[in-house]
Amino acid sequence: MFKEFKEFAIKGNALDLAIGVIIGAAFGQIVNSLVNDIFLPLLSLFTGTVDFSNVVIGLPGPGVLKFGSFLNALINFLIVSFAVFILVKQINRFKRKPQEASNTKECPFCKSVINLKATRCPECTSELK
Numbered sequence: 001m002f003k004e005f006k007e008f009a010i011k012g013n014a015l016d017l018a019i020g021v022i023i024g025a026a027f028g029q030i031v032n033s034l035v036n037d038i039f040l041p042l043l044s045l046f047t048g049t050v051d052f053s054n055v056v057i058g059l060p061g062p063g064v065l066k067f068g069s070f071l072n073a074l075i076n077f078l079i080v081s082f083a084v085f086i087l088v089k090q091i092n093r094f095k096r097k098p099q100e101a102s103n104t105k106e107c108p109f110c111k112s113v114i115n116l117k118a119t120r121c122p123e124c125t126s127e128l129k
Helices: 002-010 012-047 067-094
Strands: 104-106 113-115
Touching: 002 012, 012 067
Parallel strands: none
Antiparallel strands: 104 113
């Protein structure tokens, strides 16, 4: 049983998942700091308050609508989703592009580059199969 667990833990998928969770937690802290320390203070220039979690709408009776907490979560979500979008876009840019199918081949006799459909080499006039 230990051997099976070891094989499972070392497999690429489980290891990738563990690394993703750790990096995701660290990334979450960075985004929270970005929202709370940079974007919300900038937004407060227009709204007059930095922390929206205290913004509430009173309902008839004892209930309150915590509109500010929702606004904080929405801003946080938008920033995280935009950052993940940019990250995935950059990663996809660095992935290897599949090689296009070549329409040329090499002559086995003189090693010159010829058309794939050629039956004779234009350089050495050898017959090609």
